[in-house]
Amino acid sequence: MGQLVGQRLQNQRLNRAGLREAADVVAWFGAVQAQEYGPAKWGIAQRMSRRTTDAGLDRAVAQGEILRTHVLRPTWHFVTPADIRWMLELTAPQVHRRMATYNRQHGLDAGVMTRAATAFERALGDRKNLTRAELGAHLERAGLPAKGTRLALMAMYAELEGVICSGPRRGKQFTYALLADRASQVGVLPRDEALAELTRRYFRSHGPATIRDFVWWSGLKTADAKRGLEMNRAKSHDVDGLTYWTMGRRSASGSSRGTVHLLPIYDEFLVAYRDRAAVPHVAFSLGNFWHALVAGGKVAGTWRTAARGDGCVLNVTTLRPLTRAERSGLAEAVARYERFLEQPVTLSTE
Numbered sequence: 001m002g003q004l005v006g007q008r009l010q011n012q013r014l015n016r017a018g019l020r021e022a023a024d025v026v027a028w029f030g031a032v033q034a035q036e037y038g039p040a041k042w043g044i045a046q047r048m049s050r051r052t053t054d055a056g057l058d059r060a061v062a063q064g065e066i067l068r069t070h071v072l073r074p075t076w077h078f079v080t081p082a083d084i085r086w087m088l089e090l091t092a093p094q095v096h097r098r099m100a101t102y103n104r105q106h107g108l109d110a111g112v113m114t115r116a117a118t119a120f121e122r123a124l125g126d127r128k129n130l131t132r133a134e135l136g137a138h139l140e141r142a143g144l145p146a147k148g149t150r151l152a153l154m155a156m157y158a159e160l161e162g163v164i165c166s167g168p169r170r171g172k173q174f175t176y177a178l179l180a181d182r183a184s185q186v187g188v189l190p191r192d193e194a195l196a197e198l199t200r201r202y203f204r205s206h207g208p209a210t211i212r213d214f215v216w217w218s219g220l221k222t223a224d225a226k227r228g229l230e231m232n233r234a235k236s237h238d239v240d241g242l243t244y245w246t247m248g249r250r251s252a253s254g255s256s257r258g259t260v261h262l263l264p265i266y267d268e269f270l271v272a273y274r275d276r277a278a279v280p281h282v283a284f285s286l287g288n289f290w291h292a293l294v295a296g297g298k299v300a301g302t303w304r305t306a307a308r309g310d311g312c313v314l315n316v317t318t319l320r321p322l323t324r325a326e327r328s329g330l331a332e333a334v335a336r337y338e339r340f341l342e343q344p345v346t347l348s349t350e
Contacts, residue, residue: 002297004208004239004244004278005278005297005298006297007207007208007246008206008207008208008209008269008278008297009259009269009297011204011205011206011207012047012205012206012268012269013025013028013047013205014046014047014259014261014269015259017049018046018047018048018049018050019047019048019049020048020049020050021048021050021060021065022044022048022052022057022060022065022066023060023065023066023080024048025044025047025048026044026066026078026079026080027080027082027083027201028047028201028204028205029201029202029205029206029268030079030083030087030197030198030201030202030205031071031072031077031078031079031083031087032044032077032078032079032268033075033076033077033078033266033267033268033271033272034068034076034077034078035075035076035266036264036265036266037068037076037174038054039264039265039266039267039291040078040264040266041054041057041058042054042262042264042337042340043263043264043267043268044057044078045057045340046261046263046336051339052340053339053340053341053342054340054341054342055342058169061166061168061169062168062169063168064081064182064183065080065081066078066079066080067079067080067081067084067165067166067182067183068165068166068174069084069088069159069165069166070095070156070159070160071084071087071088071091071092071095071159071160072087072091072095072217072218072219073095073098073217073219074095074098074099074156081182081183081186082183082186084162084165084179084183084186085162085179085183085186085187085188086187086188086189086194086197087194087198088160088162089162089188089189089191089194090189090191090194090195090198090220091198091218091219091220092160092161092162094219094220094221095160095219096157096160098219099153099156099157102153103153103157106149106150106153107150108150108153108154108157112144112154113154113157115142115144116139116144116146116154116157116158117154117157117158117161117163117164119135119138119139119142119144120135120138120139120154120155120158120163120164120176121158121163121164121178122138123135123138124164124176124177124178124181125178128167128177128178128181129167129168129170129175129176129177130167130175130176131170131173131174131175131176132151132152132155132174132176135151135155135176136151139151139154155176162179163178163179164176164177164178164179165177165179165182165183166182167182192227192231195220195224195227195228195231196228196231196232198218198220198228199214199225199228199229199231199232199234200228200232200247202214202217202218203229203232203234203245203246203247204247204248205268206268206272206273207244207245207246207247208237208239208244208245208246208278209244209245209272209273210242210243210244210245210273210274210275211225211226211229211243211245212274212275213272213273213274213275214228214245215274216272216273216274217272217273217274229245232247234246234247235247239277239278240277242275242277244278259294259295259296259297259329260293260294260295260326260329260330260332260333261293261294261295261333262291262292262293262294262303262314262330262333262334262337263291263292263293263294264291265290265291267292269294270292270299290302291303291304293316293318293330295322295326295329295330296326299319300318300319300320300322300326301316301317301318301319302316302317303315303316303317305345308346309344310343310344311341311343311344311345311346312341312343312344312345312346313345313346313347313348314334314337314345314346314347314348315348315349315350316330316347316348316349316350317349317350318349318350330347331347334347
């Protein structure tokens with residue numbers, strides 16, 4: 001199992017040379033979960049070879065180099081403008097089906113959703129970038145009053161239909177923009193080609209992984225996963241009774257030792273798998289919803305930050321004593337996080 005986790009560290013770009021630009025990282029994965037915007041940026045930064053900052057990744061989002069939208073599953077993901085249309089075409093029908101019950105519970109039928117998407121399109125055609133609250137005001141003028149959950153569901157529907165996506169942030173507020181403005185002249189792929197591409201992206205970046213893992217991550221059906229693996233001529237091997245699939249040549253070095261990472265909540269290394277045997281949690285009681293200190297490919301603790309003066313304190317709670325090498329690795333990870341934030345970071349351990 002250690003060899004398998006080591007391979008994942010390599011393929012996830014955590015234990016090998018990183019990629020230069022944020023868009024390169026997102027394209028390598030296909031999509032990167034971005035439910036928590038700030039932590040998701042830090043997850044991307046750790047996979048980049050070029051030194052980048054939190055502000056630098058904000059600029060990449062503002063300039064539309066990476067987009068944030070609902071795709072794959074009913075949650076936010078970063079995707080590239082080159083990939084967003086074919087990925088939506090492939091996965092949006094499944095998300096629509098999963099959201100149908102919630103929509104009905106809030107009185108949102110297909111007619112209402114179509115009218116809302118049209119209102120969003122008109123409003124953004126005039127103003128380019130609007131917050132969700134501003135979109136809600138336009139809905140009200142169109143006779144579709146909506147706030148809170150109803151407004152969020154309408155916005156998600158419009159995202160899945162390829163009408164809107166993330167725009168530049170306005171201070172600390174998120175905005176929406178027309179997808180046609182943020183990803184112009186980008187076409188879709190035939191379904192089989194899109195399925196093969198998404199399967200390839202997942203297994204090259206997350207593998208070794210199981211079919212259940214890909215089904216969970218992509219939101220597609222098991223039959224789709226099997227078809228995608230067949231088209232890519234993927235290779236399989238069994239570990240402890242589970243079949244894991246890989247793409248391309250396996251790395252000669254799959255060791256997970258000697259690496260320490262401060263991974264953010266919802267990081268792809270932790271949440272992109274359904275079969276938990278190889279997911280590096282020590283005791284599943286930790287759950288998925290923590291920033292994780294990963295040492296040697298396993299979760300060795302959790303971490304959080306708290307503002308202090310002109311910087312922050314990074315509080316680490318370890319699950320076991322760290323070795324001398326791991327303490328050194330943790331210090332290096334904290335220094336990298338400090339450069340990313342461009343502010344002093346003080347380490348505190350428990």
